[in-house]
Amino acid sequence: MNILILIGIAMLAPVAGGLLTGIDRIISARLQGRQGPPLLQPFYDVLKLCQKESIEVNSMHRFFVYISLAFVVFTTVILLSGGDILLAIFALTLGSVFFVLGGYASNSPYNTIGSERELLQIMAYEPMVLLTCVGLYYAENSFFVKDIVAAQTPSIVYLPGVFVGLIFILTFKLRKSPFDLSMSHHGHQEIVKGITTEYSGKDLAVIEVTHWYEVIIALALVYVFFATAAPMSHVFAVIVCLLVYFLEIIIDNGAARVKWQQALKSAWIVTGIMGTVNLIILSFFK
Amino acid sequence: MSVVKKSPWILHYDGTSCNGCDIEVLACLTPLYDVERFGIINTGNPKHADILLITGSVNEQNIPVVKQLYEQMPDPKAVVAVGICATSGGIFAECYNVVGGVGKVIPVDVYVPGCAARPESIIDGVVKALDILEVKRKKR
């Protein structure tokens, strides 16, 4: 029974993630005055990639994306089944690290530069992610998602600053402009397709699916800020998640891609101010 | 079910085009024509692309580049020559540095006429190329 739930989470998360990506693409298109692709377009893309030939530059670099996917799935399952949020984040980081290593493994110019940028992004957002976990622990005295969402008051009450900081760095995680340095969903970037340049066929499909999981993970982090023991709060949390997602789409479409210096600085400064101030205030009341 | 036809990703390369066809290819992406309706994405990366759009004819220096891009695309793939220069060399066919149509360098599947090719034409051409993709996929 338990196993079934876990498998269910692992299966349904990408479906939801894919649908969200489809919605994202439609809304983005509409914001630009275009009609946009069909809702199921992300699925078509992935299925098509599976039907394509997978060419590769060496036999090793594909291996990393599969590990990366495995850890991201692992993270999703931990998070959604109410597990330890800090452990989940570590697993997610591990996934990201493998993804980056995959980029290095190709030894191709734009992949490597993409990896470097991806690594920089991880460095930029990692402190805030950790502080989010810390904040949740401060607020609810547990790292376990199932305890956090069973609290009486939603965590957002204690952690407004952390929440704002999280929204800021989610832009990195969702690969949205202005922080889509390493690989962008938009066609024209100075580093071609960044870290995914050398992947094709099934390997690229895996990356796409990994991204769907990551979307779900990102929104799950938002979710835990709002969910409480009250059943209605969960509905509210879902609505907030969607709103946040919409906000991210607006930001994506309303900003130029910044350079790494600004990405790093802004992320660390926002983390420093929002996270730190919030946590320090919280620690006074503890 | 075959989804090859539902998400053709495009790689555009400018041979020796005068920019006329180039900007029309780009215009296909813009709100008025919006080829993303058909799932078309302009990837700019041969390893992700299904369809190679070439505008302009090919000159000496471009030959290895075009060949290499074609080589680096995963199967099934199709080549669409956009504009008269790409199909036959057009008004520049007699120039000393122009080899002629793209067909002289790599196998072309669809020819899109026009000088410059209209966005509608380009969309039609890509749609025609989809059938070819489908055939090639079955062959694999």
Next chain:
Amino acid sequence: MGNRTIVPFGPQHPVLPEPIHLDLVLEDERVIEAIPRIGYIHRGLEKLVEKKDYQQYVYVAERICGICSFMHGMGYCMSIESIMEVEIPERAKFLRTIWAELSRLHSHLLWLGLLADAFGFESLFMQSWKLREQILDIFEETTGGRVIFSVCEVGGVKKDISSETLNKMKEVLTAMEKELKEAAAVFLNDSTVKLRTKGVGVLSREAAFELGAVGPMARASGIEMDIRSQGYAAYNQLDFKPITDQGGDCYARTKVRIGELFQSIDLIRQCIAIIPDGEVKRKVTGNPKGEHFTRLEQPRGEVLYYAKANGTKFLDRVRVRTPTFANVPALLETLKNCSLADVPILILTIDPCISCTER
């Protein structure tokens, strides 16, 4: 030094609409050295003049570049007309001016879109190109082609524009001006955009002069240089003053070009207001003999046409010195010590037209 990264940039590259190659030597992301290589679009069309007669060559000249196509045709025709000492009808001059300014509008909008794309602002790219489509509609309605017009000929223009169409054009432009202001505000005021353009690729007035920069590139560095002020075509009857800026960076170039967008709309309005009636072309007979240097202002800057004729229908030589050709040294200068992320912006900032440059 030590930790250098050397990568090829182009010819095929998503941010490059046209093939050009750079060997980039980077340190982290800083560009230490950028060595260009061109020749991917070189066709040798100047030599085509030996195979096409001087009237056929108008069609070749138009296809030197698909963006400033009309200006190329017009410049070529003007130099032949000068050699043959043909005075074209007044109305034709005005029509040429209107089309030229429309071309500038479309070219600058296209450039703005590509610039937005280069710094990863996709919706702004879409917005600019959406606006540009309205200009293309005007083109199609008045000339029959969206990018290549085929309306210029030696002795005038082939097609007239009716007064209803001119009035409609005015309305379209007025409506567009409003939308343009909105988009311009984003280009000039949005902080993320400013982060990418302000202080990037600074070219001082002296450097711009020393490197022979032309067009908006020079004007953004404070050099007041615009061949339109010489009053070719109908410009001598229009109220015109070149737009300049002192910044010298990408932001200043954006600002100059946006200023020119509004200026172009204004110039077209002026034209429509005072356009005289009458013929649009003069019958040209005989073959040219002599030589002439003609200069005019393209969207990208000053262009020079040189034609030498020998009295037969085939010319001896046609030479086009395009603005991008003159701006390449300035580009190479700005590329030094920039960031990899700035490379596409800097390449775009000269509004390159490689196809013009290499011909």
Next chain:
Amino acid sequence: MSILRMSKTLLKNLLHGPYTVPYPVKRKETYERTRGKIEISIDDCIFCGMCERKCPTGAIQTDKSKALWSIERLQCIQCGYCSEVCPKKCLRMENQYTEPSYGNVRDEYVKCMNTQSPSES
């Protein structure tokens, strides 16, 4: 600081709905002057060869003996020069462009007694 300056335009676009022409379903209107492809009223043609000589790309061939006028569609650059020089004004620029094709398209028109028949090879 002014971030998200674009959002006003974005939301306007969102509310306005797509500007896209649903192309295969509905075509954008063409204009009277739109240059698509060259058509010939073969009956009026006198096979003078003017179009053939003036064509910048050599797309047009005429054969007076066979009463044949043909055009290589993949070489035509739609400049309209042929229709301008045609003494009989039998060449005309159509609004509709040539369809993309899988191979070379050569349209041949033979002047018969009563009928014209375009055939493709």
Next chain:
Amino acid sequence: MAEQILKEISANDLLAETLKIKNDGYRLVAVTCTNKDGMELTYSFDKDHELLNLRILTDTETELPSISIIYPYSFLYENEIKELFGVKITGIMPDFNDSLYKIPVKTPFQMND
């Protein structure tokens, strides 16, 4: 339109004339080469929209000094002329050694067909 000022000079005077023009505050607009009835090089300069042309009559045998020491950005023009026309211009900085365009035919504008 401005008058066409054309001043014919000898190859030996090129650098001196160019330097004078540069000191007068002119900018180089273009270097044009024509190959009919002998090589004909035209250097066009501009000051306040005034076009000044220097013309040199030469052939492919004579060596011609590069003006890239005076106008550094003349290197593109000179490389092009060297490659397409085969005019021997010496001391271009940087010299692409006839591979600016990488064309299959040698000096296409010099062939007499």
Next chain:
Amino acid sequence: MGAITGLILFPLAAALGILLVKNDEVRNMIVRVGAAGTAVLTLVVVGLYFKSGIALSFRLEKAIEAVMAIAETAIAVYVISIGIKYKKYVISVLSFVQAAAMLCFEFTVKHNIEVKHAMIFDKLTAIMVLVIGLVGSLICIYAVGYMKTYHIHHKEYKERKNFFFAVLFLFLSAMFGIVLSNDLTWMYFCWELTTLCSFLLIGYTRTKEARNNSFRALLINLGGGVAFAAGIIFIGIYYKTLELSVVTSMKPEAAMMIPVFFLSLAALTKSAQLPFSSWLLGAMVAPTPSSALLHSATMVKAGVYLIIRLAPLLGATPVGKTVTFVGGITFLACSLMAISQSDAKKILAYSTLANLGLIVICASIGTQESLWAAILLIIFHAVSKSLLFISVGSIEHQIGNRDVENMDVLLEISKKLALYMMIGIAGMFLAPFGMLISKWVAMKAFIDSNNVIIVIILAYGSAATLFYWTKWMGKLVSRANMNQQSESKFHLDEEIPITILAGMVVVSCFTFPLVSKYALIPYLTEVFGRTALIPIGTNDIKLMLCMLSMLILLPISFIPIYKNDKRRKVPVYMAGENTGDNETFYGAMNEKRKMELSNWYMEDYFGPKRLTLWSDVIAAAILVSGVIMMIGGMA
């Protein structure tokens, strides 16, 4: 009891033997036997006394102390004389001051103090002994192979191998002494001995740089020694005891803070915390085995060991806070500066500093949880870091230098070495591996003890850590497309220790729950007098192990696919200018140009030039404010 004495004396005997033997082969044999013997003795000692622990008192105490006093004087004379010889008078003065003070103290006050247990062997000692004995002996064996190649590569240095090995063993003996001693004067003696060993080994090559760096190390450590001496004298005079166990069981009252502060200062210098960290970076000129042994795995741990011992007196006290923040600033600054380094040993040095900082934080916070983390960090860090150091040493011999940028060829040269290197790096920061587990617990401990600032420092520092390790790893995997392989042999003496250490890194991750259950929990329970809990839930441990198995199983599961792989291999994307060999492209001048790919170093942001001064100033300011707070607390 005999075994413990043996543990100290056996390496000493080996050192003497090595010093006297001139024949290379015989000496190497002695080294191997000595190392193996030390390892066996270590296991024996731990096996004998682990369960119940033991406290020793020596009958011949006076005699031992007399020997020590003589040795101490001899050392002082030596140091003073070289100080004078090389015109480093400060060193002479420091040495003189501390020797004089200690001798005075020993002949006057100390007679009245009775030391009950000169040595105590408890669970913490057991862990330290294990780390020193096992890692130390492996490094000694490694050194045999390393030094052989070292002198082939570096003909310019005079060969003094017997001296080198002798000092290594002397050091092991001293190190055992430090962790076993309960008598502070004994500990002080061993402490000074390690300083001397470090000085001698850094100066091994006798180049100008080496000499300068060795003197810097000596200077800073002597300063620490003075502080140590001051602490001892203070304790001896005011509290009439010299036993560490007695001191730590006292109340953390205001007056107590003074000696604790001095001892902490000594510990901070030995652990190279920030204002005092320059010596460790300079120590990287020494041959790699000594860097591995002294400057990462063991000697620098002496400092944090002392702080762990003092933990009950630190905690929320002013000194505790001061030490915590010094550790914090060290952790952050060194993690950031490591980003800008490309010399492998420099990266390792900065990372060592950062991790020592982290251990210092954990130890000085002094809660059960944080000490748990601190001790585990010591274990994991020692194992992983020594693996990394000796791997780098071997790599240096294989590829000729130790620039990380050049390590991309490692996959071609030796897949094995690359794999071990990766295990070592993974051990330093990746999720299911040791360092991260400890970091996790540390974080929890910081939150529970309400140290928000430290939590934030940890968050930023870990992000930086992730950056520099991953890019290094990236370099290691980047040449995967090269098929040619030139298997160059590396010495068996090098390979065996590396393999064992790599195995230890992995095994230690699987077995940390056992270590926790049988060593840490009992130790912490004893120290704090209340039952300690394992800070990580069993569920999480299971998940962690699950992740670890995923990591290990995944590569294996891929092997069959590789075999019948029919995928088309194409050249990498080079914008259409590939020449076909994945290495070059057609450059601007139409020639084949080599593509080069390097990592980012962001010198302008994270370079030591930019950060060192500031972080030193901040750390010094923290120390000064600590002093002020302490005085304020007394008043």
